[in-house]
Amino acid sequence: MKVFKIGGNVVDCPEALESFCREFAAIEGPKVLVHGGGVVANQIQKALGQEPVKIAGRRVTDGETLKVVTMVYAGWCNKNITALLQREGCNAIGLSGCDANAICASRRAPLLIDGQEIDFGAVGDVDAASVNTDLFESLCSAGLTPVVCAINHDGKGNLLNTNADTIASSIAVALKAELVYCFEKNGVLMDRDDEDSVIRRMDPALFGELQKKGIIADGMIPKVQNAFKALREGASSVVIRNSANLAKDGGTRFVL
Amino acid sequence: MKVFKIGGNVVDCPEALESFCREFAAIEGPKVLVHGGGVVANQIQKALGQEPVKIAGRRVTDGETLKVVTMVYAGWCNKNITALLQREGCNAIGLSGCDANAICASRRAPLLIDGQEIDFGAVGDVDAASVNTDLFESLCSAGLTPVVCAINHDGKGNLLNTNADTIASSIAVALKAELVYCFEKNGVLMDRDDEDSVIRRMDPALFGELQKKGIIADGMIPKVQNAFKALREGASSVVIRNSANLAKDGGTRFVL
Numbered sequence: 001m002k003v004f005k006i007g008g009n010v011v012d013c014p015e016a017l018e019s020f021c022r023e024f025a026a027i028e029g030p031k032v033l034v035h036g037g038g039v040v041a042n043q044i045q046k047a048l049g050q051e052p053v054k055i056a057g058r059r060v061t062d063g064e065t066l067k068v069v070t071m072v073y074a075g076w077c078n079k080n081i082t083a084l085l086q087r088e089g090c091n092a093i094g095l096s097g098c099d100a101n102a103i104c105a106s107r108r109a110p111l112l113i114d115g116q117e118i119d120f121g122a123v124g125d126v127d128a129a130s131v132n133t134d135l136f137e138s139l140c141s142a143g144l145t146p147v148v149c150a151i152n153h154d155g156k157g158n159l160l161n162t163n164a165d166t167i168a169s170s171i172a173v174a175l176k177a178e179l180v181y182c183f184e185k186n187g188v189l190m191d192r193d194d195e196d197s198v199i200r201r202m203d204p205a206l207f208g209e210l211q212k213k214g215i216i217a218d219g220m221i222p223k224v225q226n227a228f229k230a231l232r233e234g235a236s237s238v239v240i241r242n243s244a245n246l247a248k249d250g251g252t253r254f255v256l
Numbered sequence: 257m258k259v260f261k262i263g264g265n266v267v268d269c270p271e272a273l274e275s276f277c278r279e280f281a282a283i284e285g286p287k288v289l290v291h292g293g294g295v296v297a298n299q300i301q302k303a304l305g306q307e308p309v310k311i312a313g314r315r316v317t318d319g320e321t322l323k324v325v326t327m328v329y330a331g332w333c334n335k336n337i338t339a340l341l342q343r344e345g346c347n348a349i350g351l352s353g354c355d356a357n358a359i360c361a362s363r364r365a366p367l368l369i370d371g372q373e374i375d376f377g378a379v380g381d382v383d384a385a386s387v388n389t390d391l392f393e394s395l396c397s398a399g400l401t402p403v404v405c406a407i408n409h410d411g412k413g414n415l416l417n418t419n420a421d422t423i424a425s426s427i428a429v430a431l432k433a434e435l436v437y438c439f440e441k442n443g444v445l446m447d448r449d450d451e452d453s454v455i456r457r458m459d460p461a462l463f464g465e466l467q468k469k470g471i472i473a474d475g476m477i478p479k480v481q482n483a484f485k486a487l488r489e490g491a492s493s494v495v496i497r498n499s500a501n502l503a504k505d506g507g508t509r510f511v512l
Binding site for chain 1 (some may be wrong): 264300304305323326327328329330331332334335336340341342343347348349350352354355356357374392398400407409411412413415454489
């Protein structure tokens with residue numbers, strides 16, 4: 001079983017998405033695709049006159065924001081990807097967490113920030129225990145390919161916005177699957193301007209060393225941390241790689 | 257097997273929707289719910305500065321309109337209804353036509369109107385042959401309740417906007433199921449201002465007579481025509497009734 005995650009660089013670009021779907025459809029064996037939402041949600045929010053609110057770097061999901069991300073992720077993105085995969089002969093089925101109770105998230109409790117209690121709204125947290133493994137296994141056994149967005153439910157009738165990277169790792173851990181994070185670079189790079197400088201094999205010691213030297217920095221740090229976490233928790237393998245040329249092996253493979 | 261259709265009077269009103277979901281969840285046996293979209297799509301279109309275009313009474317679905325209806329019907333409405341049903345213990349699974357190729361529509365050909373060829377855009381037509389009966393039967397056998405919106409695909413990677421009443425009748429015909437059209441009135445009324453004047457049993461002769469007298473008029477005519485059509489094509493029964501008090505028998509039953 002393989003779990004792929006794609007983000008804005010694919011979802012936001014019709015040509016990249018079509019090409020990805022063609023390559024993804026051709027991959028043999030049971031597989032799951034998890035997608036993020038990209039910039040469309042921001043565009044719609046802006047067009048509707050909504051002002052995205054962030055506190056301490058985290059997005060607050062109020063009722064209007066939840067409406068927009070549900071419309072964009074679960075509606076527009078999820079159904080477009082599913083329709084494109086159907087065209088390529090891949091029997092895709094789009095899922096939000098509420099569908100057949102695929103993923104049940106828990107609403108994030110308010111956080112104390114600078115002595116003030118901040119409610120982040122309709123934001124959910126998930127882990128491997130949130131994943132309905134029976135459902136994913138039976139869909140895959142029936143020849144279907146789940147296409148999962150990051151909109152989930154809490155089992156109490158509420159939708160929650162969650163993190164697509166975490167959805168992907170939770171599914172991979174729950175299914176003991178191979179996890180493939182696809183993004184716009186060829187992998188974790190020794191030189192961020194040189195796409196040929198991919199680090200093929202990454203263990204925690206190397207990560208510590210490269211982080212100290214500033215070679216792995218900024219947004220790459222949580223990506224690598226997530227990769228190790230998924231591996232420790234039970235994903236059978238974890239790779240970070242380019243979303244293009246899926247048929248070609250490549251990227252950074254994580255080992256413990 | 258029972259197929260229920262709800263429209264704007266339920267989908268647009270949170271209290272009505274919660275109450276409907278509670279009653280629908282309690283109905284025993286295999287069932288399918290088809291929903292329309294209501295006024296939310298119009299609100300979003302307006303907020304985005306889009307001007308709904310109608311030609312000869314039919315809505316033209318251009319690319320921007322398709323985006324909005326997909327976001328609203330397949331995203332916001334479909335996932336909210338599914339999450340509410342999950343809360344009530346009904347194992348609902350939201351579906352657009354592209355999901356597992358549930359319904360494959362054909363794009364409506366341009367029409368000649370006043371000597372001009374009019375392209376209605378991303379509008380699809382469906383009939384019973386468009387419905388993946390194996391899928392609906394296997395989902396229901398697995399204890400799942402499909403919740404279907406009127407966004408479909410053409411198998412060529414394109415999404416199409418279709419008519420929710422026709423989706424409901426096509427599914428009912430394909431599955432030889434009971435079809436229940438729910439709306440804001442108690443059924444077809446002899447006196448449109450008296451909810452107690454429900455016509456319990458309607459055959460084609462009575463329809464002709466009441467239409468001649470003007471008792472059945474306006475928007476009620478296509479509803480009744482659709483009901484007879486579904487029955488002729490193979491739905492096991494057809495009822496038009498109020499969306500409230502589902503447990504209570506009622507409404508207008510059609511016979512040939």
